[in-house]
Amino acid sequence: MRITGVVAPAPIVTVAEVKAWTRIDCADDDALVEGLIVAATQWLDAPSGWIGRALGVQTLEMTFGAECWRRGRLPLWYPPIRDVVSVHYHDADGLEHDLADASWRLLGEALVPEVGVSWPDVECRPDAARVVYQAGYDVVPEPVRLAIMMLVAQWYTSGREAATATPMAEPPFAVSALVQPFRVLRV
Structure with a gap:
C-alpha cells in the first residue's frame, strides 16, 4: 500500500x-x-x-495490491473518511478502468463491494487498485x-x-x- x-x-x-x-x-x-x-x-x-x-479536509490517494482487492475489503487509512472520489483498477490484461460507483460502498473506514456485486479480476501487481478519497475534519x-x-x-x-x-x-x-x-x- x-x-x-x-x-x-x-x-x-x-x-x-x-x-x-x-x-x-x-x-x-x-x-x-x-x-x-x-x-x-x-x-x-x-x-x-x-x-x-x-x-484538515484533504484528498488522499491509496494504492492496493491484487491480494487486498481479491479479499474484497480496501481499508482506507487516515480517518475520518469523508467521501470516496474514485476507484480505479487494472484488469487482468493490465488496462486501467474506473470502478462504477454502484459497485462499492463505504463501510466504516473500508471500501467493500456493494451487496450482490463481485469486483472484476485484476492483474497481479502491487498497484492493482487505486482509491482517491477525502478525509479530515x-x-x-x-x-x-x-x-x-x-x-x-x-x-x-x-x-x-x-x-x-x-x-x-x-x-x-x-x-x-x-x-x-x-x-x-x-x-
Missing part, C-alpha cells in the same frame, strides 16, 4: 492565532511563523504525520489545534537551529498528551 497526498488541507491555525499564543507582536517573522505552522501541521497530519489521521478538534500552536511556539523560541542533536521521533510531552486521544496506531 502506498498513500500520497493529492490536495493538501487548508492551514489548521492562522498566523494571527499563533502570534497571539506566542505573544509575537511584530510582522517581521510572519513568513517564519507561517512556515513553522506548515511544518508542525505536517509533522502531525496525514499521510506521514505522527497522529495517523487526517486533520470540518472543524479540527481544539486539542490538536493547541498542539500545533505549542509546537510552533517551541520551534520559534528554541532559536533558529535544531534544539537537539537527534531528530524528534516523539512530540514533547504536552503535545503528546493533547493529541494522544486522536492517535491511530497501525500494526
Whole structure:
C-alpha cells in the first residue's frame, strides 16, 4: 500500500492565532511563523504525520495490491473518511478502468463491494487498485489545534537551529498528551 497526498488541507491555525499564543507582536517573522505552522501541521497530519489521521479536509490517494482487492475489503487509512472520489483498477490484461460507483460502498473506514456485486479480476501487481478519497475534519478538534500552536511556539523560541542533536521521533510531552486521544496506531 502506498498513500500520497493529492490536495493538501487548508492551514489548521492562522498566523494571527499563533502570534497571539506566542505573544509575537511584530510582522517581521510572519513568513517564519507561517512556515513553522506548515511544518508542525505536517509533522502531525496525514499521510506521514505522527497522529495517523487526517486533520484538515484533504484528498488522499491509496494504492492496493491484487491480494487486498481479491479479499474484497480496501481499508482506507487516515480517518475520518469523508467521501470516496474514485476507484480505479487494472484488469487482468493490465488496462486501467474506473470502478462504477454502484459497485462499492463505504463501510466504516473500508471500501467493500456493494451487496450482490463481485469486483472484476485484476492483474497481479502491487498497484492493482487505486482509491482517491477525502478525509479530515470540518472543524479540527481544539486539542490538536493547541498542539500545533505549542509546537510552533517551541520551534520559534528554541532559536533558529535544531534544539537537539537527534531528530524528534516523539512530540514533547504536552503535545503528546493533547493529541494522544486522536492517535491511530497501525500494526
